[in-house]
Amino acid sequence: MPHADGVRSSWTRIVRWLEEHAPASAQALNPPATDADIQRLSDHLGFRLPQSLETWLRQNNGSTAKDSTTAVPGGFRLVPHVDSRIFPGGEVFLDCQSIINQHGNDLRIADDIGDEEWWMPSWIPVLAETDAHYGLILDAGQLNGSVPVLAYRETDYPKRYASSLEELLGGVADMLEHGRGDGVLTRGRRPSVQDGRVVWD
Template sequence: MSYADDVTSSWTRIVRWLENNAPASAQALNPPATDADIQHLNDSLGFRIPEPLETWLRLNNGSTAKDAIIPIPGGFQLIPHLDSKLFPGGEVFLDCQSTINQHQDCLRIAHDIGDEDWWKPSWVPVLAEADAHYGMILDAGQTDGSIPVLAYRETEYAKAYASSLGELLTGVADMLEDHRGNSALTRGYQASVQDGRVVWY
């Protein structure tokens, strides 16, 4: 299977599990990204997003359907809903606009601190914690055709985490369906359901 096929297969399993077991979490999923959403994302990043990410976004455009946007001095702040946090560690699946915002914010920080290695233009955020600078990046700058996943946090440089987005999602699907798997993202976690939402502990 291709990288994109891996994403489709694994994400379909995850969504089916959420719909059957954690409907509140399933309801946090947005409808599929449109052609216009994808084009705006590509234009804003300055390059075409990797096919596995486009495939994922065309299935669901993030898990932010229940999030709120509140005005703050100088702009707006996104307030993630508890149901948005689908992944171990409380990460949210970013929609197209959230990906753009996160990418631009991190590039600006890298520029402000004068450290281009802190965030590279080819890094595309896909998962992020709501209340901390932590999440997962697809490295779209590889020349060998691979699209590895990096983990980032405020106090550390991004580092290798998984070989592909499909590998990451497969580990989550395995853990949800069979309570098994020792993938990078699910290691040390188990899933339960509280108030209709998936909770990792």
């Protein structure tokens, strides 16, 4: 479980930094996902969660604690709070229910447009820019057991972005703690704090 251990360690470092320097951002973190949360997500996906993702969600079930919902035709839409956007591209760390909602919606879109390569069942969204079709997903369908991170955007099919969730979070932790590092998500960005929330320049 080396990747899961790395995720746990890196996320602990990130949360500690947020609590000390950006308390408004730290307050956007949900409590740990419960057994029921994990089971419901696994049931929706149709397979067991990658250990690295389950480890992360069991530390904090997303950064959506301050978010709200608004009624839209056919249901509700999540309205992210500014404090939820804790990652360098303004992405939100999705909670279990948000993962279910986005995964199901993207599979329906792929079916509607008749392009199964637009979104695969094994792709699990974990970070998302909620105002646009952009974010990062875990590819749980690799035959070799690896779980690489893919980046997707409105105009492109998902492409490989990082080797693992451990690599992704490790780069963010290094940048927050030391102001340096060459993480794929932090490249060219530096953190600052405004009104108690982390902002990436």
